[in-house]
Amino acid sequence: MPKIAILQMTSGIDPEANLFAIEDAAQAAAGEGAQVLFTPEMATLLDRDRKRASASIEPGLVWELKERLTNYAMEFGIDIALGSMPVPSQEGRFANRSMYFDRNCDGPVDPVTYDKMHMFDVELSTGETWRESKAYEAGNKVVAVEDTPVGRLGLSVCYDMRFPALFEALGNRRCDAIAVPAAFTKPTGEAHWHVLLRARAIEASAFVIAAAQTGKHEDGRETYGHSLVVDPWGEVLLDMGEEPGLGFCDIDLGRIAEVRAQVPSLANRREIPN
Structure with a gap:
């Protein structure tokens, strides 16, 4: 029964400070016997000032961060599922990119990557306005890490959780777990976070592992926290509340077959005509 670690962060505008937090967490998690460390969305940089942030998203700096994360995985003997980090896009904008670093990597830096598909373009009743698509290019590929x-780990990022078709695709690939790293706003988190993640786990008959940002950040935003692990039946196994720190959870992979035998929704699924 593998043990995983969840890092709940209050990431700021300094990539170096954020990276040190991930390094400390990887070492501590490995010391507790965890096999994978999951971090939130934008774990290395959370900065809504796009002009200021762009200085930290230069190709050379991004490569250095990836190299250091690869080294942490190898040195501490723990896989690192980096929720996401901003990287330059071929389209002239940025990509919100999730990365999976394998501790057994013995070659060049080459993590499995997934680019967030759905851009957070909203106007909330609280007055908060977000236009992620102004700076970020949407991804277009469904990705699972073998x-x-x-087991087989499906990748998604934050706002993706509101779009069941992505999770249907990951369910059709028979993913055993799906990572949903996030920097959820407090109003939407209070209303929708738990119910959406439980629904996605039930639909895919898979574990959902959602590492989250939490608290008040240097750039002025406030995030919801409550990093979750949900089992395939929709039961919440871990809820980290609002404090930053490390959480741990044992993943019973045998539970997946039990649930899929009881409610074989993946096997029974039909194509819906337009």
Whole structure:
């Protein structure tokens, strides 16, 4: 039964400080016997000032961060599922990119990557306005990491959780677990976070592992926290509340087959005509 670690962060505008927090967490998690460390969305940089942030998203700096994360995984003997980090896009904008670093990597830096598909373009009743698409290019590929300690791991990022078609695709690929790293706003988190993640786990008959940002950040935003692990039946196994720190959870992979035998929704699924 693999043990995983969840890092709940209050990431700021300094990538170096954020990276040190991930390094400390990776070392501590490995010391507790965890096989994978999951971090939130934008774990290395959370900065809504796009002009200021762009100085930290230069190709050379991004490569250095990836190299250091690869080294942490190898040195501490723990896989690192980086929720996401901003990277330059071929389209002239940025990409919100999730990365999976394998501790057994013995070659060049080459993590499995997924670019967030759905851009957070909203106007909330609180007055908050977000236009992620102004700076970020949407991804267009469904990605699953094969042969992780938690089985086949599907990748998604934050706002993706509101779009069941992505999770249907990951369910059709028979993912055992799906990572949903996030920097959820407090109003939407209070209303929708738990119910959406439980629904996605039930639909995919898979574990959902959602590492989250929390608290008040240097750039002025406030995030909801409550990093969750949900089992395939929709039961919440871990809820980290609002404090930053490390949480741990044992993943019973045998639970997946039990649930899929009881409610074989993946096997019974039909194509819906337009």
